Amino acid sequence: MHLERYAATADPFGAMVAKIEDWSAPSPCDGWTAADVLTHVLDTQRDFLAGHGYDAPVRTDTDLARAWGAHDAWVRSLLADPGVAGRGYDGFFGPTTIGDTMVDFYGWDLLVHCWDLATAAGRDAGFSDAELDTVDAAAAGFGDMLYAEGICAPALDVLSDAPRQTRVLARLGRRG
Numbered sequence: 001m002h003l004e005r006y007a008a009t010a011d012p013f014g015a016m017v018a019k020i021e022d023w024s025a026p027s028p029c030d031g032w033t034a035a036d037v038l039t040h041v042l043d044t045q046r047d048f049l050a051g052h053g054y055d056a057p058v059r060t061d062t063d064l065a066r067a068w069g070a071h072d073a074w075v076r077s078l079l080a081d082p083g084v085a086g087r088g089y090d091g092f093f094g095p096t097t098i099g100d101t102m103v104d105f106y107g108w109d110l111l112v113h114c115w116d117l118a119t120a121a122g123r124d125a126g127f128s129d130a131e132l133d134t135v136d137a138a139a140a141g142f143g144d145m146l147y148a149e150g151i152c153a154p155a156l157d158v159l160s161d162a163p164r165q166t167r168v169l170a171r172l173g174r175r176g
Contacts, residue, residue, distance in 0.1 A: 003080050006099075014069065029116055107134075
């Protein structure tokens with residue numbers, strides 16, 4: 001279950017990573033390039049998993065797309081193990097599992113950062129209605145923690161009748 005749910009966000013993210021031609025292109029994250037976005041995704045997932053005793057293989061590949069592929073394969077191997085995916089811990093919002101965190105928080109992160117990468121690459125960066133539902137519901141659930149250091153920039157003001165994607169992105173501190 002966790003593996004399939006993780007794949008639902010990791011597959012499109014990986015497809016976008018494969019399309020990036022200029023890793024130095026600026027992203028919608030203030031001061032970050034496309035490479036910074038991907039490095040953030042890699043590092044935060046690795047740090048979370050290392051904090052639970054699962055140290056990632058040493059990252060030696062300087063090709064960012066291949067580094068993502070190796071990382072993604074490692075995460076999937078962990079989530080395929082019910083003992084890892086089902087391992088409980090006390091999370092910020094209460095009891096949870098490693099699998100649920102990888103799917104819920106890091107899945108949300110992959111959706112948002114896929115948009116960031118697409119935007120940096122000048123590609124179509126549209127969300128489906130289901131993705132907007134996921135991003136918006138997660139943002140609501142994070143409450144004020146959404147704006148903690150390293151998560152999202154402060155919300156931007158937009159008109160109440162702006163397109164839904166514009167409103168959701170503004171909530172995340174992004175212009176859409």
